[in-house]
Amino acid sequence: MKIGIDLGGTKTEGILIDSAGKELKRERIKTEKNYNGSIKGILSIVKNFENSFGDVESIGIGMPGAISADTALIKNANSIWLNGKPLKKDLEKILNRKINLENDANCFALSEAVDGGGKGYKVVFGVIIGTGTGGGISIDKQVLRGVNRISGEWGHVTLPNRTDDEKKFVKKCYCGKDGCMETYVSGPGFANCFNLRFGKDYDSHQIIEGFKNNDTDCILALNLYVDHLARGLSLVCNILDPDVIVLGGGMSNIDFIYENINTALQKYVFTDNLHTKVVKNVHGDSSGVRGAAWLS
Ligand SMILES: [Zn+2]
Known part of the structure; x- marks a missing residue:
């Protein structure tokens, strides 16, 4: 036990x-x-x-x-x-x-690697997209810690190839840097970007509700969200080349992500045919x- x-x-x-x-x-x-x-x-x-x-x-x-x-x-x-x-x-x-x-x-990464969304795979990248954004790496069902103990800290790398709009419609990160993944793909980050771009005051749940009701701003926001996620994860793929990426946290419950992320990721990763799978967690909280x- x-x-x-x-x-x-x-x-x-x-x-x-x-x-x-x-x-x-x-x-x-x-x-x-x-x-x-x-x-x-x-x-x-x-x-x-x-x-x-x-x-x-x-x-x-x-x-x-x-x-x-x-x-x-x-x-x-x-x-x-x-x-x-x-x-x-x-x-x-x-x-x-x-x-x-x-x-x-x-x-989270270890749990999903052992008997969750990453079961049966060797290299698993676990992503938390919730109140904050974090990540962890499991290789052969062992946590990869790293010499600085920061392996997988993906939330504070900068979103690649930011457009002028993306530089404008985002809040500064609490860590002191500009353009961190967390400020785009965490739940509050997603809502902040939306509100700055459209002059509204929504939380992430309201944007998703709007998306379901065919609100054009919300549809654009969700498409941008998947693109941001794909751009950030392409860095992980190019460096770590994981078998599977397991998403967790509140934002991981959005079905639209799984319907579109693989096509988006394929565009940004330096490979011909992308074998990395992006899946939802099994064990949730x-x-x-x-x-x-x-x-x-
Ligand atoms: Zn940061």
């Missing part, structure tokens, strides 16, 4: 799975927005599972951010109370065993906990 825990900004979710990936138990608690409280939440989930089912083989935790390669402290987490803290070390000390700690987008459990 394995425990996976997804330490989110608002909730901490735990799952207990057997070696075949069957879910035995799940628990969800509110995340306390301080370091000691977050640790307590994790410990209570582990204790509850082990009290009911016995000792587990491994414990994995997915969280926003990464463990610094230099200091082993948490960095880049939007749950800011974790930044600068030795979370892995502290948990290992309290639980007296090895803990696997990993970025949540990497957990559960990929965070499942991927954490599969960590080794």
Whole structure:
């Protein structure tokens, strides 16, 4: 049995799975927005599972951010109370065993590679297009971390070949750079671009609703969205050349993407016949906990 825990900004979710990936138990608690409280939440989930089912083989935790390669402290987490803290070390000390700690987008990629949309493929690129934009790489069902622990951080590369309009109708990224993929293909980014271009005040759901009702602005916006996604993913294809790209996050539920992305991607990737498939995730919101459990 394995425990996976997804330490989110608002909730901490735990799952207990057997070696075949069957879910035995799940628990969800509110995340306390301080370091000691977050640790307590994790410990209570582990204790509850082990009290009911016995000792587990491994414990994995997915969280926003990464463990610094230099200091082993948490960095880049939007749950800011974790930044600068030795979370892995502290948990290992309290639980007296090895803990696997990993970025949540990497957990998503791993989960989908093991038994989700990327099952059976060697190189899987997992993409989160939700409130933010992130990515992770799994090769042979192992997370590729990278020397700087930023492998797959695709949200903060610049959209290739930006037109004057695309430079004009976009908000600056919170990371300080201009033109990041996140500012075009995250849910809020998509809505911001639309609102700046058309002088409206829609959220992403309203644009999709408009698209379904044949609103011409919304139709244009969705076509542009797929083109932006394809241009960004073409960089990934040219460098990593993955077998499959699995999409997750709220924006991944748009069917129009899957109907059009492969044709769009074919235009931009440096190859004759593109074999990379772009597919929807299988495990949805559960990929965070499942991927954490599969960590080794
Ligand atoms: Zn950025």
